[in-house]
Amino acid sequence: MKKYGPLALIGLILIAIAVFYDGFFILVEGRQAVITQFGAPVGEPVTEAGLHLKIPFIQKIALFEKKILIWDGDPNQIPTNDKTYIYLDVTARWRISDALKFLQAVNDEKRAQSLLSDIIxxxxxxYVSKNNLIEIIRSSDWSPETMSKSISGDALGVKPKLGRDELTRLIREAASQETVQYGIELIDVMIKRVNYIESVRQKVYARMISERKRIAAKKRSLGEGEKANILGKVQRTLQEITSSANKDAMTIRGKADAAASTIYANAYSLDPEFYSFQKTLESYSKIVGKNSTMILSSDSELYKYIQSVSGK
Known part of the structure; x- marks a missing residue:
């Protein structure tokens, strides 16, 4: 007995430590726990962070997230009420609101994601199949001035009855009625992306190209009209300026000619003989060149002044 005394004591100490260690658990922030005994839940879920007690070896801890989680579904091809096929990519935020109910109905988050995929x-x-495309692609607060036309040419410049924000709210409320039985609170549902299927997308692209070409042609036509208007104004202004300048030039030239004639007349009246002589000399400079030969008769006016100058 004495031989095995220390070993038995050490064994008891180790067992006591194991019992003490397994009799407590620490719950960290952002997590919640359900205590189970032989697989069955015991008591209410533990949601407060800190040190908590449990029966060692008999009771186990099932831990779950308390924070908000993300569900991200696969894009689905869905027809709208106006027979337009679209790809819809949806996401949602959710959290475990009742850990006990979640453990009993779902057990783990992986299965919860699959369950949410089916429900959402x-x-x-x-909801998409019961509403037109306009309700999915536009918010309820869009103004008619910002709205264009659909691929079929129907005017969509009207305010949506619901709009995307209201439609997603209705989807969340309807899905929440089913998720609550699994201990899941659906916080919101959001449409990440809306896209047309390939055949419809080609029609959309063709219509967009046609619409842009029509707008470009209209802008180009307006530009050509404005260009012609500007050029017409420039030409008209140029003609007015040129005409006015020519008129002023002719007026100035007329006044100058009149003044010159008056000067010439006054000069002639002072000494007619000298004036005649001066004009004759000017004529000589214009008529006679360096290599010119001039034959004059004796009764020529030009010869008369040459003769008087020579003294004969």
């Missing part, structure tokens, strides 16, 4: 995808399909 089905609800989205129901």
């Amino acid at each position: 995808d089905g609800t989205v399909r129901d």
Whole structure:
């Protein structure tokens, strides 16, 4: 007995430590726990962070997230009420609101994601198929001035009855009625992306190209008209300026000619003989060149002044 005394004591100490260690658990922030005994839940879920007690070895801890989680579904091809096929990519935020109910109905988050896919995808399909495309692609606060036309040419410049924000709210409310039984609170549902299927997308692109070409042709036509108007104004202004300048030039030239004639007349009246002589000399400079030969008769006016100058 004495031989095994220390070993038995050490064993008891180790067992006591194991019992003490397994009799407590620490719950960190952002997590919640459900205590189970032989697989069955015991008591209410533990949601407060800190040190908590449990029966060692008999009771186990099932831990779950308390923070908000993300569900991201796969894009689905869904027909709208106006027979337009679209790809819809939806996401949602959720959290475990009742850990006990979640453990009993779902057990783990992976299965919860799969369950949410069934619930949300089905609800989205129901609401999208009951509403027109305009309700999905436009918010309820869009103004008619910002709205264009659909691919079929129908005017969409009207305010949506619901709009995307209201439609997603209705989807969340409808899906929440099903998720609550699993201990899941659906916080919101959001449409990440809306796209047309390939055949419809080609029609959309063709219509967009046609619309842009029509707008470009209209802008170009307006530009050509404005260009012609500006050039017409420039030409008219140029003609007015040129005409006015010519008129002023002719007026100035007329006044100058009149003044010159008056000067010439006054000069002639002072000494007619000298004036005649001066004009004759000017004529000589214009008529006679360096290599010119001039033959004059004796009764020529030009010869008369040459003769008087020579003294003969």
